[in-house]
Amino acid sequence: MDPMVITLARQAGQALVAAMASDAWLAVRDGLTRLYGRMGESRAAEVANALEDSRRTVLEGGSPPEVVATRWQGRFEAMLEVYPEQSEGLREVIVRATSEVDVDPGQQFRVGGAATVLGNSQIIAHNSGGGTIWP
Numbered sequence: 001m002d003p004m005v006i007t008l009a010r011q012a013g014q015a016l017v018a019a020m021a022s023d024a025w026l027a028v029r030d031g032l033t034r035l036y037g038r039m040g041e042s043r044a045a046e047v048a049n050a051l052e053d054s055r056r057t058v059l060e061g062g063s064p065p066e067v068v069a070t071r072w073q074g075r076f077e078a079m080l081e082v083y084p085e086q087s088e089g090l091r092e093v094i095v096r097a098t099s100e101v102d103v104d105p106g107q108q109f110r111v112g113g114a115a116t117v118l119g120n121s122q123i124i125a126h127n128s129g130g131g132t133i134w135p
Contacts, residue, residue: 006077009074031093
C-alpha cells in the first residue's frame with residue numbers, strides 16, 4: 001500500500017479520536033458520514049453508527065484511544081484502497097478536525113481515563129502502565 005495512503009489514514013484515525021472529546025465531534029462525524037455516503041447510502045448509515053459506537057467506547061473508557069484510532073486507520077486504509085479518489089475528502093475532514101480541536105502542541109486532554117497529547121498531527125497516548133504508545 002502507498003505510504004501516503006497509510007499516513008493519511010493514520011492521521012485521520014488520530015484526528016477522529018481527538019475530535020471525539022471536543023466541540024469538533026459533530027462536524028467530523030458528519031463529514032465522515034457524507035464522505036462514506038458518496039459510496040452508497042447504506043455505507044453512510046453504517047459509518048454514522050460505527051462512529052457513535054467508537055466515541056461512546058472511548059469516552060466511557062471501554063477501549064484506549066490509540067486502539068480506536070488504529071481501528072479507524074484500518075477502515076480508512078481499506079476505503080482508500082477501493083476508493084482512492086476519496087483521499088481529498090478524507091484530508092478535508094482531517095483539516096477540519098485538527099483546526100476545530102484547537103489543542104496546543106503538548107497540551108493534554110483526557111479521554112476515557114487515558115492522558116493523550118496532541119501535537120503536530122500526532123497523538124501520543126500513555127498507557128496505564130506508564131509507558132508511551134506511539135501509534
